[in-house]
Amino acid sequence: MATEQNEQAQDLEQAEQQTQNETEQAEVTVEGLQEQITKLEESLKLEKARTANAVYEAQKSVERIQREAEKHKDTVLEKFAKELLDSVDNLERAIAAANEEESPVVEGVKLTLKSLLSTLEKFGVVEADTANGFNADLHQAVGIDPNAKANQIGAVLQKGYTLNNRLLRPAMVMVGA
Incomplete structure (x- = not known):
């Protein structure tokens, strides 16, 4: 019986050690999992x-x-509009050269000019204001007009244009002294 009791005691000790080892392994595993998480x-x-x-x-x-892309679009539109202004100038010169003679050709030139100007306006190209006096941001003074008042525009030699409120081409004007 003593042997049996010793064996049972040893089995209990082994079971306790095994339980402790499993608990330690479980703790290590839980700690490891927590670290991994x-x-x-x-x-x-x-x-x-x-x-x-x-x-x-x-x-x-x-x-x-x-x-x-917007900047590039604006640059391309600006270059294109500047090139079209030469055509506008030429059409205006043709109308002026007709000396108010009314013929089908002059009428066609006037309609072409009107169509071109309305197309330019759709894309933001408008004539620079010359009625409200000289403005160095919009006008280029190329001479003095003795008949005009000081800082007033006497004669417009070439119209100026803006594109979306930015100067496209200054108006060439004669200014009073």
């Missing part, structure tokens, strides 16, 4: 930050490309 959460935060940064950069790139 913490590392994964940190990794997730890092990846979220990288993703947010990539989305931000993509949005900024799209905005930059849109700004550049």
